Amino acid sequence: MIGSSKVFGRRARQVKAIVPLISTRLSSSILVPAYINGSIVADSSQSFAVTSPWTNTELHRAHNTTIEHALAAAEAAGTAGMKTWGSYAPAQRRDILLRAANEMGAPLELAEYFFHDSVAYLKEVASRTTSCLEGTIAISSKGRVPLIFKEPIGPVLAMAPWNAASILGMRAVATPLAAGCPVVFKSSERSPNSHWLTLKCFTEAGVPPGAFNFINSDIDSTPAIVEALAGSPHIKKINFTGSTRVGREIAIAASKHLKPLVLELGGKSPVIIDSGLSEKQGRDAAFATLFGSWFGNGQICMSTDRIYIMREYFEEFVSLLRSQSEQFNKSKNENMPSLHFDTTHYRAHPQSSVEAVRTLKELVVDALDKGATLVAGQLDPAYYRNGSADGDNNAKAALFHKTILAGVTPEMRLYTEESFGPVASVYPVDSIEEAVAFANESDYALSASVWTPDAAKGIAIGKALHSGAVHINGSTVHDEGTMPHGGVKNSGYGRFGGKWGLEEYTVTKAITLPVLDI
Structure with missing residues (x-):
């Protein structure tokens, strides 16, 4: 030596x-x-x-x-x-x-x-x-x-x-x-x-x-x-x-x-959307959810992958996701909710590699082939099935369009695999208990978010979730030096x-x- x-x-x-x-x-x-x-x-x-x-x-x-x-x-x-x-x-x-x-x-x-x-x-x-x-x-x-x-x-x-x-x-x-x-x-x-x-x-x-x-x-x-x-x-x-x-x-x-x-x-962070949100809370929840999924191109361990929405609020919230997604590349937009997020971070940035883009497209195509549908972000299925028109050695080949899907089921890879990209799935649920059960199915448990008009209810839901952290009326992407950060299950241990x-x-x-x- x-x-x-x-x-x-x-x-x-x-x-x-x-x-x-x-x-x-x-x-x-x-x-x-x-x-x-x-x-x-x-x-x-x-x-x-x-x-x-x-x-x-x-x-x-x-x-x-x-x-x-x-x-x-x-x-x-x-x-x-x-x-x-x-x-x-x-x-x-x-x-x-x-x-x-x-x-x-x-x-x-x-x-x-x-x-x-x-x-x-x-x-x-x-x-x-x-x-x-x-x-x-x-x-x-x-x-x-x-x-x-x-x-x-x-x-x-x-x-x-x-x-x-x-x-x-x-x-x-x-x-x-x-x-x-x-x-x-x-x-x-x-x-x-x-x-x-x-x-x-x-x-x-x-x-x-x-x-x-x-x-x-x-x-x-x-x-x-x-x-x-x-x-x-x-x-x-x-x-x-x-x-x-x-x-x-x-x-x-x-x-x-x-x-x-x-x-x-790794993580596959869930968001639970309760019913009864005010109009402003609904807009804020939609924006924070997209932020959690799309910030840093989804290449963050805390990124939002799964969105569980009370069934009676499902169509309305998906519509909010769709409308908010159209604003994300417009910096300093006056209509954005008053959350502590800066939309300038959503300019086009590449994924870590062309190989990462291929993997993301494979996940989405697998879901589409088995019955999932595109509901927000990139809505053209052909995009996911085609490679870059100019080949892999150009800037566009490393870009991946932000994506929200519905109808993702357990036989699809996206149901369980961490995407590590700007991809999330929406799921209607009939009760908060069902949402918690689905959220806890994952082998990952790093971060979670709960949107509810009732803070005490949010704490109760947070305690029921298997997760290193739960953010009530906030994004899954949240970490600061004053608080412990780490996961349970396959998301690791220690803080x-x-x-x-x-x-x-x-x-x-x-x-x-x-x-x-x-």
Whole structure:
């Protein structure tokens, strides 16, 4: 093994705690390096390409980390990282994290939404840094005084996806860092440069060498890299946000070494629409439901996939969905409901790849062939059956039209599979109890929404739903740093956010003292 003492030790001691980090230029492309114990590792001959979903052309390249270097990153976190970052006082860590928040920029349109959330999340965990390790005194009846301490669990392997690279990357690393845990951050193979910016914010804010290590790997190398890191004695916990399929594989790798995990995985979020909504509530519910399904092109784990509507209100609400869908590409429309959503986020953006578009079309065609109908968004069945007129190597091939279907039944793939695209299905139900039963059928249980004129009824419905979160008179797409975020069932376990997220990266220790006579 190339250990930090040989390769990265002496060199890292020569690197300042605050280092200027810039991506290396490789001809006309950028090479995103690895960063291990304060040293940049970049090899253009050992790299992989990141391509645009619009044009399929190369955007930049990223250094493809070897298993040897990945293990060196884990060792750096367990040695230099624990020695420095682990010894910092909580207030010192808080100040560095707040400086990192000030380093964050804000790109345009959709990215701006996520960057603002990244800053807010970082400030939230920074504010809790000084309290997450507070001790307590327990009551004993055996002549001793138990002192209860919270301590950092140790180095964390953090992995975030591409679909909201800034906020999910920030969330993956900021919480363990706030708790005093060094990190090894493995970027997504689709967004290494975006995740590199997260590292840059922290190092320029003063996170010392070894406390934040950064590696890239292509899709073929990643399973072996994760398997090796899961087995490293330096890695004490793993967090991952991504698909249920990959999360299951990571859980298997971690279980071989009894490594605990936080997994935030897939979703197929339901919305329940009660009858008796006012005219304004109905419009707001329709808009929020479309927002939940279509925001970010549906490439969000909390996206709305299933809409259960009381039968007596079904036709009226579907009509509202249809009319509201026609407004979505009209920014600053005066007639939009007064919800905290910006319609400018609905401009045409590509899916993650042409392959993703093919999968979405296959799901819709399967449903149409078995009797489903199109009710809102794209209403031409021929669109789903035809490929792009210009082939796959053009911008239009990666676009997918937003879609709402009716008549989806259990024999259709769309009934159970997560679409991970701007596709949702409407279902009439005869009672709230029936809606809850249908919603709870899914193997996914991350987020849900209930629209009702009765808040107390909404809480009762929310408690009956199997879901990590339920939003009453709001969208399924809702997350903020002050609240716990995570799922149950196949949507994962553990929590990000607030004090619950910080507790994931602490261990509880009891120290007892004898009771002394006065």
